Amino acid sequence: MKRLVILSGAGISAESGIATFRDSNGLWEGHDVMAVASPEGWHKDKALVLDFYNKRRQACILAQPNAAHIQLANLEKEYDVTIITQNVDDLHERAGSSKVIHLHGELFKSQSTQDPRLVYQMDHWELNLGDTCEKGSQLRPFIVWFGEQVPMMDPAIEATENADIFAVVGTSLLVYPAAGLLNYTTRDIPKFVIDIKVPVVPPVKNLITIQDTASSGIAEMIRQLRLRKI
CATH class of the missing domain: 3.30.1600.10 (SIR2/SIRT2 'Small Domain')
Structure with missing residues (x-):
């Protein structure tokens, strides 16, 4: 996978x-x-x-997991999925995702x-x-409050470095160190950035931007992955 x-x-x-x-x-x-x-x-x-x-x-x-959470959980049938989240809620887990790295702690x-x-x-x-x-x-x-270390950053970097596909969903990419993860991706892999307001990102190879909500944007990403047989 x-x-x-x-x-x-x-x-x-x-x-x-x-x-x-x-x-x-x-x-x-x-x-x-x-x-x-x-x-x-x-x-x-x-x-x-x-x-x-x-x-x-x-x-x-x-709150309940939405279509975006559920689509990502369902992708485990086709991919080895790791979620790195800046969110402290448990909606990814409740949707069924089995590998979730919480960068900013857990509520x-x-x-x-x-x-x-x-x-x-x-x-x-x-x-x-x-x-x-x-x-x-x-x-x-x-x-993890402002001014504190982010202890799960190292596992997040390791997962990112080993990714075959990387996607950023619903984040402004303004909060570091999480915003820097895109820099750890391998040059040739496809990289998706999905947001209603697509953030400015450094020029990287194979970058695909999707300006949409998380749920609709993830559906479009899945469509593109299947179309390209990635």
């Missing part, structure tokens, strides 16, 4: 009603991004940050503030002050 690697962003979850990370005025759901997505914001007001992510979990529980996991190696799967939506790890320290959202 050929290796198909997808880099997915907020645009793919937007079709499920999940709010995109931030809008044009730098706010996320009415909050200053740095207040709810930075270590400084966490230290300043833990209750605010915990409440913010609690609401994100509630919204995610109500339904919590992490020890004392020992970052202690990560816990959450079986509910709520995380509050006083919820502690086995060592007694406060639990925080398992989210």
Whole structure:
């Protein structure tokens, strides 16, 4: 099977009603991004940050995978598919994708503030002050905030370097280091960029741009792959 690697962003979850990370005025759901997505914001007001992510979990529980998620999951019948996602929701997994690399963390996991190696799967939506790890320290959202290292970047680079086909779906390619993954692709493989507003990308060989929603754009990508018998 050929290796198909997808880099997915907020645009793919937007079709499920999940709010995109931030809008044009730098706010996320009415909050200053740095207040709810930075270590400084966490230290300043833990209750605010915990409440913010609690609401994100509630919204995610109500959301359902859309046609874009389902099409990518179904492609596992034809390709060895790896999803590298900038999204923290679990919609790829719920659609049936079996190999998902979360670059920016996972909404339904919590992490020890004392020992970052202690990560816990959450079986509910709520995380509050006083919820502690086995060592007694406060639990925080398992989210990669601004200014923090991206621990899953190395596996993402490895998957990208080994890809036979690479696609970027629903991301502005403005957030690094994820935006740099396109530079790790092999020169001769087909590379798709799918978005309602196709981002500016460096000139690369075999680049195919599709200006459309994630679900319609993925359907067009699949049509092209089959037409070319790739």
